[in-house]
Amino acid sequence: MTTTTPSVELSGITKRFPGVVANRDVNIKAQAGHVHAIVGENGAGKSTLMNILYGLLRPDEGTIHVDGREVSFASPSDAIAAGIGMVHQHFKLADNFTVLENVVLGAEPTRGGRLDFEAARQRITEISQRYGLEVETDALVEELGVGDRQRVEILKVLYRGARILILDEPTAVLVPQEVDELFDALRELKGEGLTVIFISHKLDEVLSVADEITVIRRGTTVTTVEDPRSVTARQLAELMVGSELPVPELRESTVQDRVMLTADGLTLTLPDGRTVLSDVTFSIRSGEILGIAGVEGNGQAELVEAVMGVRRPTSGTVHLGGEDVSHWSTRQRREAGLAYIPEDRTRSALLLEAPLWENRMLGHQTMAPNARGPLLNRGGARADTERIVREYDVRTPSIDVAASALSGGNQQKLIVGREMTGEPQVLVAAHPTRGVDVGAQAAIWEHIRNARAAGLAVLLISADLDELIGMSDRLTVIFRGQLVADFDPRQVTPQQLGSAMTGAGEAA
Numbered sequence: 001m002t003t004t005t006p007s008v009e010l011s012g013i014t015k016r017f018p019g020v021v022a023n024r025d026v027n028i029k030a031q032a033g034h035v036h037a038i039v040g041e042n043g044a045g046k047s048t049l050m051n052i053l054y055g056l057l058r059p060d061e062g063t064i065h066v067d068g069r070e071v072s073f074a075s076p077s078d079a080i081a082a083g084i085g086m087v088h089q090h091f092k093l094a095d096n097f098t099v100l101e102n103v104v105l106g107a108e109p110t111r112g113g114r115l116d117f118e119a120a121r122q123r124i125t126e127i128s129q130r131y132g133l134e135v136e137t138d139a140l141v142e143e144l145g146v147g148d149r150q151r152v153e154i155l156k157v158l159y160r161g162a163r164i165l166i167l168d169e170p171t172a173v174l175v176p177q178e179v180d181e182l183f184d185a186l187r188e189l190k191g192e193g194l195t196v197i198f199i200s201h202k203l204d205e206v207l208s209v210a211d212e213i214t215v216i217r218r219g220t221t222v223t224t225v226e227d228p229r230s231v232t233a234r235q236l237a238e239l240m241v242g243s244e245l246p247v248p249e250l251r252e253s254t255v256q257d258r259v260m261l262t263a264d265g266l267t268l269t270l271p272d273g274r275t276v277l278s279d280v281t282f283s284i285r286s287g288e289i290l291g292i293a294g295v296e297g298n299g300q301a302e303l304v305e306a307v308m309g310v311r312r313p314t315s316g317t318v319h320l321g322g323e324d325v326s327h328w329s330t331r332q333r334r335e336a337g338l339a340y341i342p343e344d345r346t347r348s349a350l351l352l353e354a355p356l357w358e359n360r361m362l363g364h365q366t367m368a369p370n371a372r373g374p375l376l377n378r379g380g381a382r383a384d385t386e387r388i389v390r391e392y393d394v395r396t397p398s399i400d401v402a403a404s405a406l407s408g409g410n411q412q413k414l415i416v417g418r419e420m421t422g423e424p425q426v427l428v429a430a431h432p433t434r435g436v437d438v439g440a441q442a443a444i445w446e447h448i449r450n451a452r453a454a455g456l457a458v459l460l461i462s463a464d465l466d467e468l469i470g471m472s473d474r475l476t477v478i479f480r481g482q483l484v485a486d487f488d489p490r491q492v493t494p495q496q497l498g499s500a501m502t503g504a505g506e507a508a
Contacts, residue, residue, distance in 0.1 A: 043407030085157025291472030409440030
């Protein structure tokens, strides 16, 4: 056991909010030159803890030491001044700015009262080469892939002098090759003596990159694993949730003959002349899951919007249950049995300040039990919300609390329960388990599997390649708006999928 002074030490951290204790006597020591992973379920208190370390929240009890010196942060500026930087799960970049402009934003170098971008360019180039984070400084962020955007976020905190990096779910949207590149960069950072605090739900990745692992359950530290080689992913999962968890694995085929969803020749050209979908054609039968893999920004979002009726394609048709719905509104498609789990729950699936029972009605306000004729049925909506809370294990003190009060995993289980209600014919599931813990992930997989067995047709879009391989009956890859490769999920590896997603692979 090391006796050196920790780079970061959190001692007895406790944080209370009205009606809940988010952190209770949390203790963590992270060493310089190490990757220290923190794992736990959604709602376990990881985000609260990192917000305390980054100065966004102040603890009610406990102390923070940086390099042996006790500190107290009133704001992120204080944390940055102490050498702490945070890379958030959802990137905070200005798409219409260049890489250089994003990196220096708020910390612009000056000479003689004028901006000195040449000095900034030299420093960014030096940092990027030193840590293996090369990216074109004059490129617009909107033109970058996800992996490059993440490098920009890391460059931002290194540019500000960070020696302690907090990475929140850094691999959530990366393909395997990009994960390998990130981990190479982390090893470079370690080699230079930096401290990396790594938060992730992907336990296999945690085991491959971490030097120590702290497990948090229900707001408190359970244990710190000082030798990750001594545990397996399943043992970590058991420490996190108290039991072993299933893998995303389908049982016997349930595919039936009836075609439930067809896209035929979908093409979408934007007003600026860019074609984001080109002749996309597929069909999904009852009891079948079609998985679509692709690096973000290759047309997945536009495809989902075209299927849901949010965006009208330039050409092509959509058929639902054999009927042409191409000119139907989103509401009409929903009433015909099209369910939808959006990729961004906070922007597209929930009213965060509304109570759970009102969120249960979203997108279903014209259908029972939320409506009785032309009128809303509040009693029916409330009763059905109570049912969803029970059946989908949504952990909440009441259906009257705001959706913002729930952890990400519980928000997602509420959405899944809402969309599975009413026996839909087709489910469009965009990243259904993104940012949720292993317990919520397993529960969502099980609900989708059961609905598939009952005849539900599912269009599954995900950045989690293990999820796609384990859950899909068929797999296809979207690249630059086209479906370019088909795979048998039983015979493909994540590396083969990742290769096809980046345009380097060949169709099966």
